[in-house]
Amino acid sequence: MTAVLPAGAGVRGDFGEFVRAALPGLLRxxxxLTGNPHDAADLVQSVLxxxxxxxxxxLRKDVDPLAYTRRAMANTHISVWRRLRRERLVADLPDVGVESTDRLEHEPLWQALRDLPPRQRAVVVLRFYEGLSEQEIADSLGISPGTVKSQNSKAMxxxxxxxGEGG
Structure with missing residues (x-):
């Protein structure tokens, strides 16, 4: 299959073809999820x-491989986020700050989106950025449609x- 995958479409067969078709959407x-393209590429690579x-x-499971992969990405990201959010004390402060190259970093919407908890961010991204239905999001994240609705409501x-505070 060489066509671009529509949201929620599954691919049965060759893993390489699946990756070629799904990679752009998975990177987005x-x-x-991660807030920057470098961590996104690392996340996609490790999950793939x-x-x-x-x-x-x-393929033997009765699941959509794309939904399965998205769910694995969300779960992996949440695990990494939990592990890295712990405070790390250092003896000396670094002399030089790290410059970010993400062009969206200073956008108010992007900053607000990054501040959401991982599951809420995943729901918002899948709903409004990827255009998935509530059921497709529920299938991708392994949660109920009701949880999708409540997480979306809280996030919004x-x-x-x-x-509103900034505007």
Whole structure:
């Protein structure tokens, strides 16, 4: 299959073809989850390594491989986020700050989106950036449609509050 995958479409067969078709969307999703393209590429690579090593098992399951991969990305990102959010004390402060090259870093909407908890951010990204339905989001993240609705509602309230303060 060489066509671009529509949202929620599955690919049965060759893992390489799946990656070629799904990679742009997975990188966009990863960027929205992580907040920068470099971490997004790392996230996508690590998840695709895991999915690729279990590709035949993924195909035997009655799941959409794209939804399975998105769910794995969300779960992996949440695990990494939990592990890295712990405070790390250092003896000396660095002399030079790190410059960011992400062009969206100073956009108010992007900053507000990054401040959302990982699951809320994933729901918002899949709904409004990838255009998935509530059921497709629920399938991708392994949660109920009701949880998708509540997470979206909380996220939108938070975004409105944060963006209303600045505007």
């Amino acid at each position: 999703y990863g960027h929205a 390594e895991k999915v690729g090593s279990r590709w035949s098992a993924v 309230a938070s975004l409105r509050r944060k963006l």
